[in-house]
Amino acid sequence: MECPGCHFQNRDEAIFCNEHGYKLENICPNCGNTNRLGSKYCDKCGNVLTITPPKIAKPPPSLPITHRSRM
């Protein structure tokens, strides 16, 4: 199963992304049914699933170390 956030290929049974810990399953807030990733509607009760976009903390650009502490 591919992570929608970072496109990391996780195992099909994966619930959380191996790469950045995003939850890969859509749990229906109405009935608690676990739907497949990317489902827009619950396949059990038909409730609209709100898709929360995965939050990825962008790593800051690696800055060259210019100021070394003097020995």
Ligand SMILES: [Zn+2]
């Ligand atoms: Zn991910």
Ligand SMILES: [Zn+2]
């Ligand atoms: Zn449901």
